[in-house]
Amino acid sequence: AVDRNPKTGWAIGPRFGERHFLIARLAEPGGKAGGSKLSFRFDHYHGNSHCVGRFRISVTTEKDPAALWPVDPETRGTIALKPRARTQEQSRRVAAVHRASQPVVRALDLDLYRLEQKQKRLAGQKHTSMVMQERGEPTPRQTYIHVRGDFLTKGNDVTAGVPAAFPPLAAHDAPNRLALARWMVDPSNPLTARVTVNRYWERCFGTGIVKTSEDLGRQGEAPSHPELLDWLATEFVRGGWDVKAMQKLIVMSAAYRQDAAADGPRLEKDFYNRLLSRGPRFRMDAETIRDQALAVSGLLNPKLGGPSVYPVQVPNLWKEIGFLRPEIGMDEWPVSEGPDLYRRAIYTFWRRVCTYPTFATFDAPSREVCVSRRPRTNTPLQALAALNDPTLLEAARVFAQRILTEGGADDCARVEFAFRNCVGRLPTEAEHARLVAFVDGQQRSFRGDAKAAGALVGIGSAPRPAGADPRRLAPWMMLANVLLNLDETLNK
Template sequence: MFPRLNHAWLLIAGCILCALQACNSAGQVDEEQVPDTISYNFNIRPILSDKCFKCHGPDAGHREADLRLDIPEMAFAALKDNPTAHALVPGDPSLSEVYRRITTKDTAEQMPPASSNLKKLTPFETDLIKAWIKQGAKYEKHWAFVAPRLHAVPEVKNTAWVKNPIDNFVLQKMEQKGFEPNAEADKERLLKRLSLDLTGLPPTLKMMDDFLADKSPDAYQKMVDRLMAAPQYGEKMALHWLDVSRYADSHGYQDDNYRSQWPWRDWVIHAFNENLPYDKFITWQLAGDQMPNATKEQLLATGFNRNHKITEEGGVIDEEYRVSYVTDRTNTFGKALLGITLECAHCHDHKYDPFSQKEYYQVFAFFNSVKEAGLQSSVGGPETYAKRPMMQISNQDVKDVLKFINKQDTDKLIVSVMADSEYVRKTFVLNRGNYDAHGEEVTMGTPKAILPFTANYPKNRLGLSEWLFNKNNPLTARVFVNQVWQEFFGKGILKSSGDFGMQGDLPSHPELLDWLAVDFMSHGWDMKRLVKQVVMSATYRQSAVVSPDKLRADPDNVYLARGPRNRLPAEFVRDLVLASSGLINPKIGGPSVNPYQPPGLWENATSGRGQLATYKQVHGPDLYRRGMYTLIKRTVPPASLAIFDASNRDQCEVKRLRTNTPLQALVMLNDPTVLESARVLAAKLLQDNSQSKDKIIKAFRLIMCRHPQDKELAILTAYYNEELKSMTKADADKLLKVGEYPVPANVDKVKLAAMMKVVDAMYNLEEAITKT
């Protein structure tokens, strides 16, 4: 039973089966109906953006026929090459060149032209445009560039289901689509989901027992409060922000030497645990050094903007790399905090969004006066661990103002931070994005389509932060609440969480997104309050069980008529294994560590110079630290984490890919950490004075976070008995050699090996590493 290779092959077969099912169901889509009222934002602009704006949009460099369809004044004006014709004639499709060109059979006039490689409009899209023109061809400003408003909480029929206003918005959409919500998940699965989502760790047996025994009406809320008060809450919430901020433990590029930026990571964990309001959380990171009487903590927070890759290679052009660092900070600002593809305007005007290249470099100007060089020092000693500008952290600092830093030695600790030069460096538009091709000189500013940067704001990063948190800024709150939603449901209300622009997805629940954004702002940008709202909702508490009808009608769970079901992020897969076995080292913060890794990866991939030239595995308790503390060398990221889609932190990443590959099954089958955890848990089970059946129940609860069903227990017990009969002492000795944690003395090694295989089989069940 449970043969090791079968797991991977079953996964491959499952992938093929899913693909076949997807193909078979691809044609089973309900016929789309043209709505009574056509919305430019939600019905028409996505079509024009995909099929027309490439040649008739904001990008002047690629514009054809001097025609713009993204601006009504130009779309309604007479055509330059035919003054008697108009692209759009409100109310009359027959006189509108747009409609004539998208419906003509004449390939010489057909739009989009075949040479553009753009797909033709579907009949439904053509009908939408016809209906829109008939209704007056009314344009609207892009929805994401209009300040959110507090929509009235909608009335719903099933009021008994509602826990808070989130549910009203979700249920209204369900009722419109004819869905009914799932029942609440059972208490065991609900606790597993909640614990993993709020701490990244499975619940302990005591937590499970306490929750099951608590019959009070507020039992769930008490557990929410208990988990959010735990220090591990900050670790869980920080992981996403490490992806956003491209945090790593090496500089990147060929030499890829060590950097000592981990105190900034300790600060992020601390900020989430202390519930620092989001406006302060971001302002300190953007401009802590420019705040009046800035503290060392505020200065440390600015490490956010120094987490980018930095070269140490000789022979590089200093200014080229300095410009690349400023570019990285500019792009990160756009993606992480505004949810826009600002980087697309680095070389030319944005092709789809109303951002000019000049506006890109106006944002660039905020980050262009940092006292830094493109190339600093060569690979060597501790002075290269951080790059100027930098701050030193003394033992006295840790005792006084930086108590959250886990500094356990007396070595000098330095961190890269922000500090501008005494003078403002001139900023120019860079023609075609080339570092030395200076065009027009520009001053600090922001895209006008989002919110003008007026004279009221200081011309520095502190002023940029004020602009960011102006309540009329349409993006800041929306982007963050969408990222928080994504953390709990697997995807945001807006699926394209890094692109709120014209080419991004449309929000599934736009009124809910706006309501959450305004509510978040009006309650002091309180991050813990927002998280609690989400997990307290009936929407979040639903069972993840899906019926065939729901799966067919809403395979992606767009309408949230069932609970989230997602595989754990890479770091939390490791954490679940370590925590359930009891091996986990609970230390918060501190330097990153090198756990088990296949030999030779580092040595064969980099220059062979510097502190990270060879892989030096840690030993003892550091072997069992949480996944987020695994050292990330950018050129060779940790293999087991990368296989489970962890970011290599090369650049800002607001949403990880989620894949399902046989390699992941092979990691679970062969990773020393998994096998060692199985051995250690098995040894602890054997120390219990109980029957084998009870030991298996305990292991199942620790790993799956629920009691096994009778059938499951029978299979696992039978497997244990079979292994006990067939296991030889030689086989047991070989199996038990994995890992460094000592095998208890005087243990029956055959029994230990047999129980180890049972525990290992549990770790390899899909449910073990899935939030259900």
């Protein structure tokens, strides 16, 4: 190391056993008239395998010492040939020598060599994985009843099996985990299919045929239509447990395709729609509300799989609840960037002690315990969140850009376009007139307040049209926000 720093010194590693050379240029020309004597001192502080062997020292007056790159005689003769006279292999060799003479390429070549050596080491390693194996005959683990749930107080010993009220395990199967899995999906077992189709029904209608979808036992509620539940369960098994086919069967049924509007007599006789006197109408889950707004705006990223993402949320929230983990890099909510901001809600990072605020507002559970049936509340805080959540406001802004570019040539056509994209139908004359009047009022309001318009359309990191006038975009962003908060939009 010419600067006495071992970390920046020259060495033969990691390419041991090969020819190496070092070219050093003096900062100032040296020497005296009549000749000079140069003394070199080499200190070696590393192991035997790093020793320099049979080294030579040469001095030159060449202005570009790198041009003296040592090559073998055959390659030197190839370099002397005219390019057209070289074979393809000779041209490749000359190009390789030229690349090796460049400092940047030499550094990359060293990195490549190290990676190749690492790859060879990894290829030679044997990878093992721990696999759980059930203890079988002749020494199965002895299991006892825990008296009052205390594992230290053992009662009678028990053997593997299923309750006597249900069909028995297959006679040819050992009573193990595989036998239990086969028993659960056996056509003679009605339990699994009944529970499954009841939850599919709940997803479509808001309430299952058995309202207590988490408990179909004696402590749960009786089914409103027991024969329908039995039929759906048997159809599910008969169809090979085809989930898509079952979903299609439910949504194409006459019960599902009914009008959701309810008149006086229907409400009086069937207030909770347990008799299916009308179509389903219920507020969507928290995750669906967010995903729907992103989908309508065109922001939703449909990518599947991958690590969790961190959409925008209230700053310093983890600090307020005391969840700071600097040792693992979790000292603050690391807001994602680019398309990850608009991934589906299912990919949002989840911390049980700190549920994503907007989801918690719309009754999403903390996941501290399993919740198969969410409560569904309606509170003023939900309206406040839906109108002011940064992600939903950004979706409204991008939706407004869509309205202006795709909605048509005039305000009337744009209002129809926006309304239909949100609720799936055209507005009535009264609705259309009211929305056009709303846009007109917002345009007058923002026309004289460019600062407020700029602040509104500045929300979010999604790209904005180059040269767009905020005063033109802001009124349509307000309309988009209103439409995304309509009862028809937020309800299924």
